[in-house]
Amino acid sequence: MLFDMDGTLVDSEKLWDVALQELAAEYGGILSAPARRAMVGTSMAASMKVLHDDLGQPERDPEASAAWINARILELFRTGLSWRPGALALVGAVRAAGIPTALVTSSGRALVEVALDTLGRDSFDAVVCGDEVDAAKPHPEPYLTAARLLDVPIERCVAIEDSPTGVASALAAGAAVLAVPAEVPLEPRDGVHQLESLTAADLELLAALLGEPPA
Known part of the structure; x- marks a missing residue:
C-alpha cells in the first residue's frame, strides 16, 4: 500500500497556500490560481520555477526561495x-x-x-x-x-x-x-x-x- x-x-495543501502566498507577497506579487494549481504534487524545485515565472521574476534563486518556503512550512506544520x-x-x-x-x-x-x-x-x-x-x-x-x-x-x-x-x-x-x-x-x-x-x-x-x- x-x-x-x-x-x-x-x-496540508492549505498550509502550502499560506506559505506560497506569503513568499509571493515578500517578492512584491500575488501568486495566481493557475500557477498554484500547477504546483500541487510537484517537487520543490519545480514549484519554485512556477512561482518565479508566475511573478515575472525568473531570475530569482530557486534555492533561496525553497529555503524560505521550507522554514515557513515547518512552522505551519508544527501548529498541527x-x-x-x-x-x-x-x-x-x-x-x-x-x-x-x-x-x-x-x-x-x-x-x-x-x-x-x-x-x-x-x-x-x-x-x-x-x-x-x-x-x-x-x-x-x-x-x-x-x-x-x-x-x-x-x-x-x-x-x-x-x-x-x-x-x-x-x-x-x-x-x-x-x-x-x-x-x-x-x-x-x-x-x-x-x-x-x-x-x-x-x-x-x-x-x-x-x-x-x-x-
Missing part, C-alpha cells in the same frame, strides 16, 4: 496537521491487516519528520521523500523506490494520490491507482479508480483494484 501525503492523508476525511481509518485498517505500507511524498525529509508526529511513525514500513530520490513525481522513481523498499512487486501495490502529478507517477511505475482529488480536479483516466473521499475506501476496494479477493 503506497500513500501520498499532502492532500491525500493530511490537509489535520487528517483528510477517511484517511486515518483507512491507514489503521491497512496496518491492522498487516499490509506492507509506504509513504511516498514530494515533500522533503525535514517536513515529513514533522508530519509523522501526526501520521504516526509506526504507520509506515518505508518512507520515500522528495529530496531522497533522483527524479521526483511525475517520474515513476518515487513509487518504484517504495515498492523496492517494501519488497513487493509494484504491480501488487495500490497507490493513493490526490494530484495529476502523483497519479502520473504511480501509473508510470505500474501501480494500481486510487485517486481522491483534493485541491485540483482530476480528469478520468484509464487505470485510475476515482473517489470523492477516502471515507468510501476499504480493504475490499483495495483488493478489487488488484483483481483479488479481500484478505
Whole structure:
C-alpha cells in the first residue's frame, strides 16, 4: 500500500497556500490560481520555477526561495496537521491487516519528520521523500523506490494520490491507482479508480483494484 501525503492523508495543501502566498507577497506579487494549481504534487524545485515565472521574476534563486518556503512550512506544520476525511481509518485498517505500507511524498525529509508526529511513525514500513530520490513525481522513481523498499512487486501495490502529478507517477511505475482529488480536479483516466473521499475506501476496494479477493 503506497500513500501520498499532502492532500491525500493530511490537509496540508492549505498550509502550502499560506506559505506560497506569503513568499509571493515578500517578492512584491500575488501568486495566481493557475500557477498554484500547477504546483500541487510537484517537487520543490519545480514549484519554485512556477512561482518565479508566475511573478515575472525568473531570475530569482530557486534555492533561496525553497529555503524560505521550507522554514515557513515547518512552522505551519508544527501548529498541527489535520487528517483528510477517511484517511486515518483507512491507514489503521491497512496496518491492522498487516499490509506492507509506504509513504511516498514530494515533500522533503525535514517536513515529513514533522508530519509523522501526526501520521504516526509506526504507520509506515518505508518512507520515500522528495529530496531522497533522483527524479521526483511525475517520474515513476518515487513509487518504484517504495515498492523496492517494501519488497513487493509494484504491480501488487495500490497507490493513493490526490494530484495529476502523483497519479502520473504511480501509473508510470505500474501501480494500481486510487485517486481522491483534493485541491485540483482530476480528469478520468484509464487505470485510475476515482473517489470523492477516502471515507468510501476499504480493504475490499483495495483488493478489487488488484483483481483479488479481500484478505
